[in-house]
Structures are given as C-alpha cells and as structure tokens.
Amino acid sequence: MGLRTLLFLFALGLVYLALRNYLGRGKTLDKQPRTPAFRKTLRCDHCGTHVPSEEAVKTASGSLCCPEHATAKESVGVDPDD
Numbered sequence: 001m002g003l004r005t006l007l008f009l010f011a012l013g014l015v016y017l018a019l020r021n022y023l024g025r026g027k028t029l030d031k032q033p034r035t036p037a038f039r040k041t042l043r044c045d046h047c048g049t050h051v052p053s054e055e056a057v058k059t060a061s062g063s064l065c066c067p068e069h070a071t072a073k074e075s076v077g078v079d080p081d082d
C-alpha cells in the first residue's frame with residue numbers, strides 16, 4: 001500500500017511537471033503585442049511643429065507642417081524667429 005501511494009505521488013509529480021512545461025511553452029509562443037512602427041517626423045521651419053514626414057510640405061527651402069506655412073514662409077523670405 002505504501003509503495004502504491006509513493007508511485008501515485010510520483011506519477012502525480014510527473015503530470016504536474018509535464019503540465020507546467022506545456023503551459024510554459026504555450027506562454028513563450030504567445031505573440032508579443034506589436035509596438036507601433038516608428039514614424040519619421042520633420043520639424044516645420046515656420047512654427048516648429050513636428051509632423052510625420054509623409055504629411056509634411058516639402059519645399060526647396062525646407063519642410064513645413066501645412067501649405068499655409070509654406071506660403072507664409074515664402075512670402076516672409078527670411079525666418080524672423082531664427
């Protein structure tokens with residue numbers, strides 16, 4: 001009877017270890033939450049706002065956040081802030 005109990009406990013331990021290993025492996029296979037992709041930003045030469053490069057208005061003199069600032073900068077000519 002004592003040996004049977006011992007074998008039962010041994011089998012129970014093996015099941016526990018197998019289950020823990022199985023669950024642990026499942027955890028590592030979980031997909032990590034994706035971090036948002038880094039977006040390159042450009043600084044507006046007129047107001048200093050940083051805008052995504054694909055949304056920025058690019059001119060020969062530099063990059064701007066919007067068409068209004070592009071025309072404003074061209075009409076002013078020299079940036080008074082700098």
Ligand SMILES: [Zn+2]
Pocket residue numbers: 044045046047048049064065066069
């Ligand atoms: Zn701007």
